[in-house]
Amino acid sequence: MRIAILGGDGFVGWPTCLHLSAQGHEVHILDNLSRRWIDTELGVQSLTPMDSIQERSRIWKEVTGETIRFHLIDLSREYERLRQWLADHRPDAIVHFAEQRAAPYSMKSDRHKVYTVNNNVNATHNLLAAMVEAGLDAHLVHLGTMGVYGYSSVGAPIPEGYLDVQIDTPSGPRTQEILYPTRPGSVYHMTKSLDQILFQFYAQNDGLRITDLHQGIVWGTHTDQTRRHEQLINRFDYDGDYGTVLNRFLIQAAIDYPLTVHGTGGQTRAFIHIQDSVRCIELALRDAPARGDRVKIFNQMTETHRVRDLAQLVAKLTGAQVKFLPNPRKEADENDLIVKNDQFLALGLEPTTLAEGLLSEVVDVARKFAHRIDRTRVPAVSAWTRDIARRVERDPEGKALKSVS
């Protein structure tokens, strides 16, 4: 297949490109490289030394003989170029990672909120409008997030996108299937909730074939392909905005930094290893909906864990300390989370769950590049509201928290 990978220079995008290229697909990356620009803005860098996308692609060609093509296009601002590219190249499938993906970054300031909504909504909508205009019947696979469900459980396992509900009508109760009522917890997560409505409309009005993957928190760094050459290494974020929870614990352990748990650490989250993430995208691509079908939604995760349990696990493995800090997010202290992922299991996914070996691999990578870490950038400082920001500022060490717990 000819596959366009939007945002193919990113953390999951790049290993996806390699995975699909290794399987013989013709891979085209469309990316505005905004993630590299944000590194510059924030004054941080990937823990791993990451080459330019052009250089990475050259190495891939050298190692495998396969070509990955790169096209510098800004989906949210260059509608006409996007449409023309789609009309010219007519990909069979499109994998869409091209959105600002960090919740803390999206809550950093009003400017970051405005950027995230503008960038993400326009990128997705431009893509949909361009597909229709180009008369393209490509299968669109979009990376969503488990965060669209919210974490105030209805008391039942979270289904894959759709929920059966009973509604009282004058002629008696009636069962109906609805999109799971969304309850996003940050501006970033909200944009993925908006995407769902865009997809629903374009599937219904224009018959676009769309799969939406509600992904959990990705951990790990290597995949089978990124291991093949040191210059194929994946990006690896450790800073308070882009670093995600399990990977951050592993990095903190590697540099003798206490594992920073926010609040009580009672938040339960869904996780997936990056190797499984790229495998899921392969499986989703094979299982395309038919024209006229509703949007297909998968939960792309393999296990759930409570944050403080993960901290304890990593502490036990590495000897690191655990430190409880005030939570900069507005969220419930504790939540349960049971998630269905039957569809990917049925398609043949064999989950890579938390194993000491894989955890150690991440710590090893972090130790190797520990000299590149700016320890001052490790704390997560983006607060969800001004009140929370003031509270964190008054008590950065979480002393009040400790006296309570």
Place this chain on the structure above:
Amino acid sequence: MRIAILGGDGFVGWPTCLHLSAQGHEVHILDNLSRRWIDTELGVQSLTPMDSIQERSRIWKEVTGETIRFHLIDLSREYERLRQWLADHRPDAIVHFAEQRAAPYSMKSDRHKVYTVNNNVNATHNLLAAMVEAGLDAHLVHLGTMGVYGYSSVGAPIPEGYLDVQIDTPSGPRTQEILYPTRPGSVYHMTKSLDQILFQFYAQNDGLRITDLHQGIVWGTHTDQTRRHEQLINRFDYDGDYGTVLNRFLIQAAIDYPLTVHGTGGQTRAFIHIQDSVRCIELALRDAPARGDRVKIFNQMTETHRVRDLAQLVAKLTGAQVKFLPNPRKEADENDLIVKNDQFLALGLEPTTLAEGLLSEVVDVARKFAHRIDRTRVPAVSAWTRDIARRVERDPEGKALKSVS
């Protein structure tokens, strides 16, 4: 109160400004005048000769002694100016009309889809982010649409925004209140569905006090205030993109143009007279939610009618012919619609329902300005999909339709 009316130069915005100014409120209009630009783009004009916003405001001052201030700001593109304006003026309430509001315009081409999403989503989100950043506790009243509900009835009357559903859980069925599952029928309607998610998030995360008015199709042209001087006259759209169904029938009747019913005319829609529309906004402003409340949602409509029944009513009143044409929209041929509007009734709304006198008044206005009508711009030509466009083009007179019915 000091009230900012965003989009205060528009069809409902302008009479709202007059209504609130007449009640002694300090009214500020923020508008980018995009609706006037779209008239220029489409090469059509309001049936009624409409003065500049500055001139209208000058006349209002002359007639009543009240001042309406105008500020040229583009909400979707000038975030910084918007935030500064809010910080400087600190309005007590904000009424938000500032979105592209025609479904056919939003479906006209890919460019129009892209414009509508970009303009509407960014306008609303910029406003929310700016309110938070300015630390403003203003009550935000937003004009939404009945179209967010969709017209595939669940078999029960449409409630006001929220729906009680029963969900099966391992510990038995559980009742929960959710946002009514949205099913928008055009890109324009979709943007109002996206707004709902933005409101939910900002009410929850930042405690913004928000009321969302799901408005039906507005008909009529005069209100008590626009009648006070001929230069205070409201805009009145007759073209296929911005003209809405009942007003279009009345205009068509006035110029001896057949009443154009699309499809079978079996679509049932919700309606409200413009006088009631401005009254509802007044009532909503008085009934502000408290900080921390969920978004308050009203159905702003007074009656429902089937489109072909309206055509027959106008035909009977005026002697006009009724003509059935192919439907450029993708929608069900026939639908029922029962809508709850108990909240506005409880607040004291006395509905102005279809009455011959008011219908005749619209016909009289249309006759008075009939010389300003370009008859070639009356047909609705924006098709929802290419297939529909081709079908309409093959059979513009709806001959196939007639042989079926």
